[in-house]
Amino acid sequence: MTTMSVEIPEAARTFLTAAAQSILVGAERMPSVGGETIPTFDPATGALLANIAAGGQADVDRAVDTAHQAFVQWRQLSPAARGRVLQDIADAIEEHAEELAILETLDNGKPLTESTYLDVSLSAQIWRYFGGWTTKLGGLTLPVSPAVGEALVYTRREPLGVVGAIVPWNFPLMIGSWKVAPALAAGNTAVLKPSEFTSLSALRLAEIALEAGLPPGVLNVVTGLGPDAGQALIDHPGVAKISFTGSTATGRRIVTASAGSLKKLTLELGGKSANIVFPDADVEAAAQGALNGIFLNQGQVCCAGSRLFVHRDVHDEVVAALEAEAGEILLGHGLDEETQMGPLVSARQLDRVAGYVEAGVREGATLVCGGERPGGALADGHFLKPTVFTDVRDEMSIATEEIFGPVLSVLTFDDESEAVRRANSSEYGLAAGVWTNDLKRAHRVAHALEAGTVWVNMYNMIDPAAPFGGYKSSGYGRDLGEESLLGYTQTKSVWIGMD
Ligand code: TXE
Secondary structure, rough: EOOOOOOOOHHHHHHHHHHOOOOOEEEEEEEEOOOOEEEEEEOOOOOEEEEOOOOOHHHHHHHHHHHHHHHHHHHOOOOHHHHHHHHHHHHHHHOHHHHHHHHHHHOOOOOOOHHHHHHHHHHHHHHHHHHHHHHOOOOOOOOOOOOOOOOEEEEEEOOOEEEEEEOHHHHHHHHHHHHHHHHHOOOOEEEEEEOOOOOOOHHHHHHHHHOOOOOOOOOOEOOOOOOHHHHHHHOOOOOOOEEEEOOHHHHHHHHHHHHHHOOEEEEHHHHHHHEOOOOOOOHHHHHHHHHHHHHHHOOOOOEEEEOOEEEHHHHHHHHHHHHHHHOOOOOOOOOOOOEEEEEOOOOOHHHOOOOHHHHHHOOEEEEEEEOOOOOHHHHHOOOOOOOEEEEEOOOOHHHHHHOOOOOEEEEOOOOOOHHHHHOOOEEEEOOEEEOOHHHHHHHHHHHHHHOOOOEEOOOOOOOOOOOOEEEEEEEOOOOOOHHHOOOOOEEEEEEEEEO
16 A cells, blocks of 8 residues: 655645635636635545635626626637637647646545546547537538428527536546537537536636637636535526536436526436446456456446446356455555555545445445455545455345445346346446457347447447447436537528528
């Protein structure tokens, strides 16, 4: 087990000292109108990292007004010019990669290698990808058949106005980017509300975007608690769309709040994704994929492969590999280069996950490894050892509810149709994994699974071009890809009389 060994750079220290001014409206950083702050902690040590502004209704009003003013010009900028700004932001993220990765690791706890090669790297790719779309977002000419005379009909993809992006704490920079970049590419302006647990990288991103040439007011950031700043954003009549990633409970609240104003919504909610290992798979690769599928980001991943269905014939082999490897994962401060797994984001999340471990034992599952907190130098952080349960039954809470932590439930199956049926029996449908060397089975099962993403012989892959989102209670609408871009537009049909 490791402790922090990487020095926090001067730029990041200065940024943290000024974090109380974490509301960014136009080109200005400011404290909240009410002057209140919320502490944010290093989850690896429990030490106070910074105080951020606790924004509320007045702050959201100011940000939405500013975003409306900026919308007038931003939507009229030529597509090429808009795309250029987004691509310059991508370059700037890469130039500031080290600083952004360190902030993300300090605030969220994840290992620096993950912040660097996943969060920051993908964020830059996302801005570049959507920057490329601005010049390709065209309409159609349509072959209409009017009863009288002739007409030319064409469609335009127009922006919605001000978009509210509400994001969680597990991938703050990346999820913030994958909501804001397509919104801006389509000509909208945005107010971003990061999670109160991890607001720093969103604020720094917005500053970097301004320095890279984004006109003031196009992207505003309001930090604060969900029931205050978040609720004010979802209730605001001037917000045309809410794009949200977070818990199913908050998602439902957003649907209710949007009923009056009929805001458009994209909701990416929880998951309980099935990862299925067939007996014809490369078992070693499957075990490795299962580990990656559950322990990435300490299991705080909406598409985590938290239900591992293993065919009875290869069950013992897979479980032996999981047990051996999980025990070797090095826990530590994310800023230590040797760390492979960091702490959970907060004491609340640790309690929640520990509660599920207790429930698993109580309900009769076998705890193969983990389940406890490490002591020594890590005792003050929100750490939990990588945990694997076997003998899990479908109805147990660890097989049905989203745990959002490093806890894997292994279930056994005997045939393909049974595996598909049980995988689909969840209320969620965000993602799934299939491990097989049988080509026909790979496609057959991928088509039968009720999930927005299916990975075959791989897991947890994300790309700016590939839509990401859920079936069933995992939400609706899609992030990423062309589909997400279209979700930030509305279609207008223009009729021209030709007689
Ligand atoms: O989520 P919340 P929490 C799941 C995961 C986790 C659980 C609770 O199972 O254990 O949710 O996490 C903002 N109006 N996921 O409580 O509250 C909030 O400030 C408007 C899965 O942190 O949904 C934050 O910015 N906004 C998920 C964002 O919503 C409100 C990722 C998400 O927080 C609000 C995170 C309100 N009334 C948690 N209340 C995933 N799908 O990846 C809160 N918020």
